[in-house]
Amino acid sequence: xxxxxxxxxxxxxxxxxxxxAAAKESLKYFRQQPDIDNKLDAGFDPVTxxxxxxxxxxxxxxxxxxxxxxIDGEEFAQKPANGPFxxxxxxxxxxxxxxxGLPSWGTLVALLYEDxxxxxxxxxxxxxxxxxxxxxxxxxxxxxxxxxxxxxxxxAIAMTTDPALFQAGERPRYDRLAxxxxxxxxxxxxxxxxxLASGHIDLVIESGLKTHxxxxxxxxxxxxxxxxxxxxxxxxxxxxxxxxxxxxxxLDEAIDLLSA
Amino acid sequence: xxxxxxxxxxxxxxxxxxxxAAAKESLKYFRQQPDIDNKLDAGFDPVTxxxxxxxxxxxxxxxxxxxxxxIDGEEFAQKPANGPFxxxxxxxxxxxxxxxGLPSWGTLVALLYEDxxxxxxxxxxxxxxxxxxxxxxxxxxxxxxxxxxxxxxxxAIAMTTDPALFQAGERPRYDRLAxxxxxxxxxxxxxxxxxLASGHIDLVIESGLKTHxxxxxxxxxxxxxxxxxxxxxxxxxxxxxxxxxxxxxxLDEAIDLLSA
Numbered sequence: 001x002x003x004x005x006x007x008x009x010x011x012x013x014x015x016x017x018x019x020x021a022a023a024k025e026s027l028k029y030f031r032q033q034p035d036i037d038n039k040l041d042a043g044f045d046p047v048t049x050x051x052x053x054x055x056x057x058x059x060x061x062x063x064x065x066x067x068x069x070x071i072d073g074e075e076f077a078q079k080p081a082n083g084p085f086x087x088x089x090x091x092x093x094x095x096x097x098x099x100x101g102l103p104s105w106g107t108l109v110a111l112l113y114e115d116x117x118x119x120x121x122x123x124x125x126x127x128x129x130x131x132x133x134x135x136x137x138x139x140x141x142x143x144x145x146x147x148x149x150x151x152x153x154x155x156a157i158a159m160t161t162d163p164a165l166f167q168a169g170e171r172p173r174y175d176r177l178a179x180x181x182x183x184x185x186x187x188x189x190x191x192x193x194x195x196l197a198s199g200h201i202d203l204v205i206e207s208g209l210k211t212h213x214x215x216x217x218x219x220x221x222x223x224x225x226x227x228x229x230x231x232x233x234x235x236x237x238x239x240x241x242x243x244x245x246x247x248x249x250x251l252d253e254a255i256d257l258l259s260a
Numbered sequence: 261x262x263x264x265x266x267x268x269x270x271x272x273x274x275x276x277x278x279x280x281a282a283a284k285e286s287l288k289y290f291r292q293q294p295d296i297d298n299k300l301d302a303g304f305d306p307v308t309x310x311x312x313x314x315x316x317x318x319x320x321x322x323x324x325x326x327x328x329x330x331i332d333g334e335e336f337a338q339k340p341a342n343g344p345f346x347x348x349x350x351x352x353x354x355x356x357x358x359x360x361g362l363p364s365w366g367t368l369v370a371l372l373y374e375d376x377x378x379x380x381x382x383x384x385x386x387x388x389x390x391x392x393x394x395x396x397x398x399x400x401x402x403x404x405x406x407x408x409x410x411x412x413x414x415x416a417i418a419m420t421t422d423p424a425l426f427q428a429g430e431r432p433r434y435d436r437l438a439x440x441x442x443x444x445x446x447x448x449x450x451x452x453x454x455x456l457a458s459g460h461i462d463l464v465i466e467s468g469l470k471t472h473x474x475x476x477x478x479x480x481x482x483x484x485x486x487x488x489x490x491x492x493x494x495x496x497x498x499x500x501x502x503x504x505x506x507x508x509x510x511l512d513e514a515i516d517l518l519s520a
Contacts, residue, residue, distance in 0.1 A: 031458070031460055033408075033459075044442055044443060046443075096443055096445060097445060099417070099443075099460075100417045100419070100443070100445050100455060100460055100461050101455040101458065101460025101461065102445065102448065102451075102455060102460075103363070103387065104447075127363065127387070148293075157359070157360045159360070162446060182304055183304060183306075183356055183359075183360070185356060185357060185360050185362065185447060186422060186446035186447045187364075187445060187446045187447025187448060188362060188447060191362075195360060195361040195362060198291070198361065199293075200291055200359075200360055200361025200362075201360050201361065
């Protein structure tokens with residue numbers, strides 16, 4: 001059942017409110033050497049006061065304006081939904097970049113309707129770039145953006161955050177795809193999907209993502225004309241593998257290269 | 261022989277003039293899908309009208325104001341010096357990032373006095389960040405910046421553009437160093453040295469750099485309190501290997517890890 005378009009517009013208009021509230025917290029501590037906690041016993045998964053305060057700010061606004069909506073955020077306990085709507089939040093996606101002073105982190109917010117991500121926001125307040133994706137299109141700071149219609153992977157610019165993150169069995173599959181592309185760039189976390197949606201690159205491939213890392217990206221990519229699937233070509237499930245393409249017509253070629 | 265401080269100030273004040281002229285050209289084409297030429301027969305080394313026009317703009321200003329100075333730029337023929345001063349120019353370092361719409365490229369300008377890089381600029385006009393290094397300090401948009409005094413590599417944030425770029429014999433040496441650090445981030449080209457100089461990360465390691473890629477970085481890193489050497493701890497020669505450290509006291513520890 002599609003949701004009412006007036007309600008969709010209201011919900012879409014709420015995303016910048018959430019972005020502004022999160023940005024106030026994230027920018028306050030960016031490049032200010034906030035204390036860093038490690039969420040892992042073995043390994044390093046950093047979290048800062050900025051992650052926590054930004055998520056608190058978003059949650060407070062949702063609870064105030066949409067008390068029946070569920071909330072699933074990276075840093076705090078899940079709030080169950082009383083109805084079909086649920087929010088997925090990553091207050092600072094790319095905390096590693098954030099603590100390194102690099103402006104490639106972003107605030108990710110997705111709104112799910114019956115588990116389907118219908119709205120997504122990638123907000124990069126240091127750059128002043130806010131990408132919002134919906135079924136009827138994706139905007140950058142309110143202006144429509146579109147992916148570009150590249151006609152072959154051999155001319156593609158591809159991105160991934162870190163090839164060392166792939167599982168052993170995934171690496172040769174990734175390598176085949178990457179070697180076919182014209183250029184591969186690393187780093188940049190969620191911002192890679194933003195430059196794909198605005199037509200500057202052609203492909204993003206990652207794995208091991210959690211729901212908070214991925215759900216917001218899907219409406220942004222699809223609304224701009226791209227596709228978001230797993231490595232087998234099925235619609236992205238919201239976690240683990242993602243293959244985002246600016247031109248969905250290249251999906252078969254990409255899936256062939258990725259087949260194990 | 262140290263150069264006269266009044267002359268040094270005049271030359272330092274000239275760097276923003278060069279940065280503004282280059283930025284006018286680089287920003288004009290950024291994210292505008294300029295035509296891309298490939299400088300290699302095998303492989304992909306992109307160059308655009310923005311690289312060429314930005315270098316032309318810088319060269320014209322140097323020739324007008326300092327006709328005796330030599331000019332060694334990435335895109336055009338060398339102009340011999342009539343005296344001790346020579347400029348090294350990379351109008352867009354990180355052209356791969358530039359054509360991917362990523363704001364991690366930068367305009368690099370170095371001034372050499374008797375082959376010693378005494379002034380360096382890393383200019384990132386999309387971010388509005390201009391780093392200028394000199395013997396008496398490094399500034400970001402005119403305000404002094406300094407590296408941070410991390411006391412052990414085990415807490416370090418390290419960066420490199422792409423670990424696949426290392427030579428076979430270099431890779432295990434790099435891996436030992438990288439595994440000792442707390443966190444490694446990829447991508448970002450010259451901008452990694454900018455965040456090192458401003459105290460957000462602790463180490464940058466690369467190899468295979470050309471003179472245009474490296475000379476401007478050295479005064480920026482050293483002026484902020486860091487060290488810039490090759491992988492053996494000798495002062496950076498201006499090409500191939502570089503190891504930049506925010507805290508020079510960590511050099512022995514890093515060199516031990518890098519010893520073949």
